[in-house]
Amino acid sequence: MPSHPISHPRPTRESVAVYSLNVRDHFMIAHSFTGEAFGPAQRLHGATYVVDATFRRADLDANGMVVDIALAADKLREVLDAMNYRNLDEEPDFAGKNTTTEFLAREIYERLAGAARTGDLGEGAKGVSSICVTLNESHVAWGSYEGAV
Numbered sequence: 001m002p003s004h005p006i007s008h009p010r011p012t013r014e015s016v017a018v019y020s021l022n023v024r025d026h027f028m029i030a031h032s033f034t035g036e037a038f039g040p041a042q043r044l045h046g047a048t049y050v051v052d053a054t055f056r057r058a059d060l061d062a063n064g065m066v067v068d069i070a071l072a073a074d075k076l077r078e079v080l081d082a083m084n085y086r087n088l089d090e091e092p093d094f095a096g097k098n099t100t101t102e103f104l105a106r107e108i109y110e111r112l113a114g115a116a117r118t119g120d121l122g123e124g125a126k127g128v129s130s131i132c133v134t135l136n137e138s139h140v141a142w143g144s145y146e147g148a149v
Helices: 036-042 069-081 101-118 123-127
Strands: 019-031 045-057 130-136 142-148
Touching (some): 019 069, 045 101, 069 101, 101 130
């Protein structure tokens, strides 16, 4: 064993400092799962999710924002409306897929990231570096997906 402690470089404040903006909404779905791991959830059941979409970037845009909060909230609502009050088992986009919390978090992330890339969230949103989408199933269970934009 070495006589001196092993040093690990500490992240600098600049390498981990980011701004974030969160918008929240909810949606309700019906779905079922395939596979013994899901137990009784293999049967058709409903779920209500509270969804948090967190946009991150290192520097604010020219207006001093991460992303336009109204555009972000509107886009999240639009994305969720495409699934709201639907049986996801009957939606062609989800055919043959287990629409787990984690799967849906990624699906919502992909749609929001696409909107950020194309300017649908405003020109300033093109500077967003990552988005994290969290689906809260209850006060004790949630799942997230975070990725680069």
